[in-house]
Amino acid sequence: xxxxxxxxxxxxxxxxxxxxxxxxxxxxxxxxxxxxxxxxxxxxxxxxxxxxxxxxxxxxxxxxxxxxxxxxxxxxxxxxxxxxxxxxxxxxxxxxxxxxxxxxxxxxxxxxxxxxxxxxxxxxxxxxxxxxxxxxxxxxxxxxxxxxxxxxxxxxxxxxxxxxxxxxxxxxxxxxxxxxxxxxxxxxxxxxxxxxxxxxxxxxxxxxxxx
Numbered sequence: 001x002x003x004x005x006x007x008x009x010x011x012x013x014x015x016x017x018x019x020x021x022x023x024x025x026x027x028x029x030x031x032x033x034x035x036x037x038x039x040x041x042x043x044x045x046x047x048x049x050x051x052x053x054x055x056x057x058x059x060x061x062x063x064x065x066x067x068x069x070x071x072x073x074x075x076x077x078x079x080x081x082x083x084x085x086x087x088x089x090x091x092x093x094x095x096x097x098x099x100x101x102x103x104x105x106x107x108x109x110x111x112x113x114x115x116x117x118x119x120x121x122x123x124x125x126x127x128x129x130x131x132x133x134x135x136x137x138x139x140x141x142x143x144x145x146x147x148x149x150x151x152x153x154x155x156x157x158x159x160x161x162x163x164x165x166x167x168x169x170x171x172x173x174x175x176x177x178x179x180x181x182x183x184x185x186x187x188x189x190x191x192x193x194x195x196x197x198x199x200x201x202x203x204x205x206x207x208x209x210x211x
Contacts, residue, residue, distance in 0.1 A: 031069055031079070033059045038076050042124045047077065084121075085141050088114065104199045109192045112176075116188060119180050138169055168199055 037059035041050050050073060056066050070076050088111060115122050172195055179191055186194075 105196045112188045112192045
């Protein structure tokens, strides 16, 4: 395509691109308002006590706007959970813990900082009927990431590996919950090192199977 044709094409689709970008930003803002409103309501109520009408009033939107984005409150919860799970697992990828289970400290320390910053949200979710569902989602997502190792290293005991994933997921979640409930009596440096020690001890068996 000649340069002049490319220029004509660009300017012909630019209004569409701009319109779509504005629409995406508007959708993002609306969803952010709905999520924030739900988290506010969760500070004083259980999820099953919150109605869509109440949520819409809190978010200052009408019901039609809500249904343009979600079918029910469960859908909002799902997105909130997925947002946080995705954020946590992005730290795991960034620190390359998939290939270095013997040194999980960088990931655990970032995770500790993140949970401390969002303590109210973390406690709200873990204290609701959704906590088991959330932990199951975390375990499933973590399993998908860590299963990369078992695919690349077929000599790993897959049964033990999956058991290990269950163990560290449930254990870490329980430790963080207890830490927050106790008003963070243990400093986060010591907490992170304690969690790392538990994770590393279990990972040694996994790593030994590779040698």
